[in-house]
Amino acid sequence: MRIARWREKPGAIGEGFVIGESVVPFPDELTVREVLERGLGFASRLHETAKDARGAELDTVQLLAPLKPAAIRDFVAFEEHVEGVSASVDGKSEVVPEWYEAPTFYFTNPHTVLGPGEPVAPPVTERLDFELEVAVVVGAVEGSDGVNLDSAAAADHIFGYTIMNDWSARDLQSREMKVRLGPAKGKDFGTSLGPWIVTADELGPSLDDDGFLAVRAEVRVNDELIGEDLVSNMGWPFAELIAYASRNSRVVPGDVLGSGTVGNGGCLGELWGRRGELTPPPLRPGDVVSMSVQGIGELTSRVGQPVTAPDVPRARIRTRVRRAL
Template sequence: MKLVTYLSGSEERLAMLSGDLLYDAADLHSSLPSTMRAFLEGWDDLYPLIAQSKPGGTGIPVDDALLLAPVPHPVSLRDGYAFRRHVETARRNRGLDMIPAFDAFPVFYFGNHTTVQGQGDIHCMPDHFEKLDYELECAIVICRQGTNIPATEADRYIGGLMIMNDMSARTLQMEEMQLSLGPAKGKDFCTVLGPWLVTTDELEQYETPCKPGHTGRSWNLEMTAAVNGITLSKGNFADMSWTFAELIERASYGATLYPGDVIGSGTVGRGCLLELNGTARRESPGHKEQWLQPGDKVALEVTGLGKLCNTIIRQPTHWSILNQKKKHADTSR
């Protein structure tokens, strides 16, 4: 099942996608709520109702609807670091050995859940264009409350999967992380989710064993990222080393997860410009780096999860925190 949040007038509405048509939750069953948040909070009672509903009447063509992020107001946003190839390559490109801690436990950082958006325009400040990057990922949403959830039970807390683009301003990110904090300003301006939430029952045909020594469900899903119609990144979700079940176990240790919490996978191998540029530069020192520019169209596509499209827009302002930093550095000499 594919679940969507769309805008009807000024109201956010929950709908089910069937074929090319959206069917509003209210038209599927009188007991279904109008929002994704309420639906997730009542998952155990409400999921059977929508799963058994038969679309009827006149649906809304999905191409005519204004789609928001499937989970437009996450309770929280965490992003993992679960693909070994991405971590290993990014470190090698910086002249660093692979860090052994990667194989010891899964890690994540907290993102800004208030700047989550769906497909459409991404508005960026001038400093964001200092090495602006996409990141090709998948994400889950939690559908049941739980604390200290073991990985062996964690898959039942997954409401569904969606594509995630963890937008990154690399210069801001790298500067602040020199102080062993972050990422923060390099990430908090935008995270994209969509185009819809796909429940795990619809993905059963793609299930594949997870990596040896790990626990949890895994899916064989091809992943691509294209900029202006040119494919730059290719990967597979089955390459995820740490599973979502293991990320849930880690995240819920001594903390409560709630319906509406979103957890990202981290970037698939070769799934961002930082990694692609670093590898090309290491192999050819004269490589001309590519970063996202105003007007660029970014399309992330994942088997079974759809295609998430965004256009990069420059905000009409010249104010810069990078310039402020330089002024402070000059006056402190």
């Protein structure tokens, strides 16, 4: 099944299935979030009632981000990516021992999610980059509260997958990371998701014997192939990412967990680190970034004009007086 959100005309948002070359709304005006909250089995039964329905032609609607995420966790699960991008940050290519101990993630902004074809409006930056990722979408499982899941239980929470582009302003990110916190403003201006959610049952045959999703991912800039990798080169399968996210915490329907950037050119920063120069060049306004993942589809985005924000004053160096006036 493919599940999407779309706009047919201004002010009219549709949510439902992509069936063939048509979009078919959920019955009873259900939303994607409500379907996620009822689980994959419910979605399958709903699809049976909708599969013969008539809908708008896919090429007559504008696809939106396939869901409004409850939260977005973005992992760094590809060893090859870490090797390359670390060199672009501090000149030293390495994978620290701590990376192997457990999957690492940061939270990014669910309020700046972009859909297919929606241009990104970056901050003023000299090193705008893309990041090719696959994201897993969490769904409900009857009897589960999403807390402290083991990997088997976490696997049941995989509702489906989508493509994720974690836009990155590398110069801003580099400054933030030197403070040993973040990334923040180097990332939170935009995350593209789409073109739809492909449900877990559709991609089940692509799981290898160890539970890794063995599908091919590619990224092109202005039709030039920049990077390609197998998603199964992750250090952990998606079920273990969900299990770790739930550890002493909770995952809920609508959560999105990104794989982190694939290796072998999944972002420009990795290539800059390996080559010691800005080749290929940073993204510029008008560039078109197209990501394709086997079994999921294609997510294409355009770089818009940078947005100038108000200046932020430097820190005030205070006296450190310990008594109030």
